[in-house]
Amino acid sequence: MLDNSEGYVTEDGRKIGGVVMEMKNITLRFGGVVAIKDISFDIREGEIRAIIGPNGAGKSSMLNVISGFYVPQEGEVWFHGSKRPQMRPFEVAQQGIARTFQNIALFEGMSVLDNVMTGRLGYMKTNIFQQAWWKGKAEAEETENREAVEKIIDFLEIQHIRKTPVSRLPYGLKKRVELARALAAEPKLLLLDEPMAGMNVEEKEDMSRFILDVNDEFGTTIALIEHDMGVVMDLSDRVVVMDYGKKIGDGTPDEVRNNQEVIDAYLGVSHD
Amino acid sequence: MPEQLVFAMEVILNGLMAGVLYALVALGFVLIYKASGIFNYAQGVMALFAAMTLVGIMNGQVPFAHLINAIFGTHIHYFGWNVPALLAIILTMGVMVLLAWCVQRFVMRHLVGQEPIILFMATIGLAYFLEGVADLMWGSEIKTLDVGLPQGINLWIDETTFNIFDYGFFIDNLDIVATIIAALLVAALVAFSQYTKQGRAMRAVADDHQAALSVGISLNFIWVMVWSVAGFVALVAGIMWGTKSGVQFSLSLIALKALPVLMLGGFTSIPGAIVGGLIIGVGEKLFEFAIGPLVGGATENWFAYVLALIFLVFRPQGLFGEKIIERV
Numbered sequence: 001m002l003d004n005s006e007g008y009v010t011e012d013g014r015k016i017g018g019v020v021m022e023m024k025n026i027t028l029r030f031g032g033v034v035a036i037k038d039i040s041f042d043i044r045e046g047e048i049r050a051i052i053g054p055n056g057a058g059k060s061s062m063l064n065v066i067s068g069f070y071v072p073q074e075g076e077v078w079f080h081g082s083k084r085p086q087m088r089p090f091e092v093a094q095q096g097i098a099r100t101f102q103n104i105a106l107f108e109g110m111s112v113l114d115n116v117m118t119g120r121l122g123y124m125k126t127n128i129f130q131q132a133w134w135k136g137k138a139e140a141e142e143t144e145n146r147e148a149v150e151k152i153i154d155f156l157e158i159q160h161i162r163k164t165p166v167s168r169l170p171y172g173l174k175k176r177v178e179l180a181r182a183l184a185a186e187p188k189l190l191l192l193d194e195p196m197a198g199m200n201v202e203e204k205e206d207m208s209r210f211i212l213d214v215n216d217e218f219g220t221t222i223a224l225i226e227h228d229m230g231v232v233m234d235l236s237d238r239v240v241v242m243d244y245g246k247k248i249g250d251g252t253p254d255e256v257r258n259n260q261e262v263i264d265a266y267l268g269v270s271h272d
Numbered sequence: 273m274p275e276q277l278v279f280a281m282e283v284i285l286n287g288l289m290a291g292v293l294y295a296l297v298a299l300g301f302v303l304i305y306k307a308s309g310i311f312n313y314a315q316g317v318m319a320l321f322a323a324m325t326l327v328g329i330m331n332g333q334v335p336f337a338h339l340i341n342a343i344f345g346t347h348i349h350y351f352g353w354n355v356p357a358l359l360a361i362i363l364t365m366g367v368m369v370l371l372a373w374c375v376q377r378f379v380m381r382h383l384v385g386q387e388p389i390i391l392f393m394a395t396i397g398l399a400y401f402l403e404g405v406a407d408l409m410w411g412s413e414i415k416t417l418d419v420g421l422p423q424g425i426n427l428w429i430d431e432t433t434f435n436i437f438d439y440g441f442f443i444d445n446l447d448i449v450a451t452i453i454a455a456l457l458v459a460a461l462v463a464f465s466q467y468t469k470q471g472r473a474m475r476a477v478a479d480d481h482q483a484a485l486s487v488g489i490s491l492n493f494i495w496v497m498v499w500s501v502a503g504f505v506a507l508v509a510g511i512m513w514g515t516k517s518g519v520q521f522s523l524s525l526i527a528l529k530a531l532p533v534l535m536l537g538g539f540t541s542i543p544g545a546i547v548g549g550l551i552i553g554v555g556e557k558l559f560e561f562a563i564g565p566l567v568g569g570a571t572e573n574w575f576a577y578v579l580a581l582i583f584l585v586f587r588p589q590g591l592f593g594e595k596i597i598e599r600v
């Protein structure tokens with residue numbers, strides 16, 4: 001295991017920094033169901049951290065705990081070296097943690113551009129009255145945010161659908177727009193819940209490329225949930241494996257691949 | 273020009289102006305409904321409450337005077353000052369924001385995620401509660417409201433139309449001013465929701481709660497804001513109707529006028545509220561003018577509802593409302 005607090009350098013030469021987020025002994029229950037059972041792990045600056053496991057393992061629940069949508073009964077969340085008090089989801093977002101959802105949560109009534117613009121709301125500082133009386137400043141701010149958004153739209157190659165209402169887009173593109181909105185916030189930590197679920201091979205390849213590029217170009221720390229073992233092994237620096245709410249593996253893709261408990265869990269899954 | 277046509281023109285003009293006021297009340301409903309899915313039955317009582325508060329502040333009334341006197345055996349009723357209209361309007365707006373905060377903090381916040389019917393029933397409770405509070409605060413007697421809006425026949429229109437048609441239109445100055453203010457308010461609301469940060473956040477919340485949270489929007493803040501804006505709309509409507517026919521309980525019934533407007537325009541559309549208001553306003557005045565005498569008059573009481581019902585049969589989502597699609 002790599003637990004050197006200074007970070008490490010990956011095989012492809014990317015520098016991974018110290019721990020930015022640490023989950024300590026998290027337990028989450030829904031009535032009688034224990035979705036997460038005493039799990040600890042950390043996420044380092046600049047790395048791509050995957051959470052894998054069969055359906056119902058508790059992966060989404062873990063992401064929801066990080067983003068404040070679920071409140072665990074036990075355990076602590078540490079962010080940038082200090083214990084995080086209980087926070088509501090919008091406060092977590094304001095701290096620089098952006099996310100996408102397994103079941104896509106977009107503003108269906110808005111265009112792609114407007115959707116991505118909402119990711120910039122935290123950067124809009126002028127208030128209603130300034131916007132009304134001090135037009136110049138509000139316009140400058142709008143232009144600045146528009147430019148940032150256009151850059152991301154270009155980056156994710158969705159220029160051609162900028163003005164399209166999101167409700168008319170096919171599934172794969174919706175996933176990409178959701179990623180664009182999360183990126184527009186220039187997050188310190190990006191959480192992706194099954195970004196490639198339900199995509200065909202080509203779309204999966206595109207999405208993988210985007211995730212790698214985001215990490216590479218913006219240095220964004222990414223935690224992602226994925227079902228497809230192959231994809232995860234290619235993408236991630238370190239992997240947490242969950243099964244029935246428990247952590248059954250944690251390490252580099254190679255370490256995890258050779259872990260007997262992990263192999264068993266996945267063999268179990270391939271039978272259903 | 274035939275006489276009947278000239279009369280009809282006057283009727284249409286009056287109808288348009290009544291329609292703008294209907295639109296204003298309907299807009300208060302649409303704002304809250306869009307942002308939170310709540311059909312706010314208390315919108316009309318909010319207009320009454322706003323108007324009573326405005327009158328009370330202007331006259332220097334001591335709030336809850338009856339209660340205070342009953343408890344302490346005192347006889348205070350007035351502070352002995354008068355507050356200028358503009359300042360009183362600003363103070364009343366402050367009260368409406370406070371009301372919005374209380375509604376969110378003590379009622380709606382605890383009902384997040386409940387069925388729409390439960391939210392609706394909560395607003396019925398709110399309506400009766402607010403009505404009681406208004407009476408307790410300011411007394412239940414009928415009051416006159418005069419914030420200095422011009423009233424009476426507009427002589428210029430009267431003369432001009434007389435010179436053209438040989439018949440002078442009777443248009444009330446108050447209606448003209450109300451129309452202008454309502455139109456400005458509607459324009460301001462549209463600009464607010466389209467171009468400001470808070471307006472964008474409001475549209476986001478109206479569209480998807482989860483997504484809104486994930487981009488850092490506080491639902492509570494937006495809901496307080498929306499109830500405040502609805503309170504502002506109620507205040508403006510309260511001033512117009514209160515000036516026209518006195519501040520009394522019946523003022524809260526103007527909310528009922530908004531119902532057919534909403535059925536016509538759709539519950540989620542701002543342009544729908546405007547166009548719906550105008551159609552109802554003109555429709556009911558024209559109907560009364562043309563058909564009223566044949567059926568013994570008073571058609572204005574029911575025409576709007578019948579029109580809305582007929583409309584509902586053919587286009588249940590309203591003129592501009594989002595199409596209702598059954599999700600499977």
Ligand SMILES: Nc1ncnc2c1ncn2[C@@H]1O[C@H](COP(=O)(O)OP(=O)(O)O)[C@@H](O)[C@H]1O
Nearest residue numbers: 030033035053054055056057058059060061062
């Ligand atoms: N909001 C919720 N209410 C009740 N049970 C939940 C909720 N969210 C998740 N669960 C339960 O927690 C367990 C883990 O679910 P989830 O985190 O969605 O798994 P995964 O994302 O790994 O497929 C499941 O048994 C699921 O039914």
Ligand SMILES: [Mg+2]
Nearest residue numbers: 059060061102
């Ligand atoms: Mg999941």
